Amino acid sequence: GAVVSQHPSWVxxxxxxxxxxxxxxxxxxxxxxxxxxxxxxQSLMLMATSNEGxxxxxxxxxxxxxxxxxxxxxxxxxxxxTSAHPEDSSFYICSARxxxxxxxxxFGDGTRLSIL
Amino acid sequence: xxxxxxxxxxxxxxxxxxxxxxxxxxATGYPSLFWYVQYPGEGLQLLLKATKADDKGSxxxxxxxxxxxxTSFHLEKGSVQVSDSAVYFCALANSGGYQKVTFxxxxxxxxxx
Numbered sequence: 001g002a003v004v005s006q007h008p009s010w011v012x013x014x015x016x017x018x019x020x021x022x023x024x025x026x027x028x029x030x031x032x033x034x035x036x037x038x039x040x041x042q043s044l045m046l047m048a049t050s051n052e053g054x055x056x057x058x059x060x061x062x063x064x065x066x067x068x069x070x071x072x073x074x075x076x077x078x079x080x081x082t083s084a085h086p087e088d089s090s091f092y093i094c095s096a097r098x099x100x101x102x103x104x105x106x107f108g109d110g111t112r113l114s115i116l
Numbered sequence: 117x118x119x120x121x122x123x124x125x126x127x128x129x130x131x132x133x134x135x136x137x138x139x140x141x142x143a144t145g146y147p148s149l150f151w152y153v154q155y156p157g158e159g160l161q162l163l164l165k166a167t168k169a170d171d172k173g174s175x176x177x178x179x180x181x182x183x184x185x186x187t188s189f190h191l192e193k194g195s196v197q198v199s200d201s202a203v204y205f206c207a208l209a210n211s212g213g214y215q216k217v218t219f220x221x222x223x224x225x226x227x228x229x
């Protein structure tokens with residue numbers, strides 16, 4: 001089945017550091033990938049829709065300059081948290097889907113980001 | 117806009133008990149419906165899906181039927197196991213386009229031996 005790989009799975013870094021998270025679709029091509037943020041014991045919040053070869057579409061309230069998204073190929077999207085601060089600590093999850101109606105999104109295992 | 121409402125948890129059941137997690141939705145058009153499961157510290161895994169009215173999705177003993185008349189997609193399992201302990205998310209996505217997914221708030225299930 002469709003597999004989405006997310007890397008790294010856990011990051012701990014100092015405040016002010018920029019952190020890049022990769023999301024890869026391993027056995028299918030994905031024109032569209034999605035980035036979510038999940039706070040403890042809460043549901044997923046869609047941050048942005050990543051479109052291959054074009055700019056990402058951000059949800060209301062998500063800072064574009066803070067969360068940089070690059071979708072340079074049909075199998076790779078990256079999320080960079082720039083100048084991260086403790087309030088950015090969270091669980092970030094990406095997903096991708098096959099480009100056909102009715103197909104579900106397939107999720108990566110998530111990245112736990114801890115900013116000290 | 118689209119929305120998904122799930123029963124609040126946590127739900128605590130004894131092993132081999134019957135499980136129902138209610139899910140209702142509001143959406144335009146004819147969305148596809150999904151149940152995802154999240155084990156501790158992991159991402160989401162698709163559990164089952166249904167793409168049109170009266171479809172029944174099933175997997176690993178779990179079932180859910182797409183009920184358009186009641187806008188519901190309740191998750192059921194006849195006999196839960198300790199290994200089923202996880203958070204379950206009901207979700208919908210409209211057909212076509214970017215198929216943005218709307219999630220419910222999640223229901224934590226704890227199964228005790």
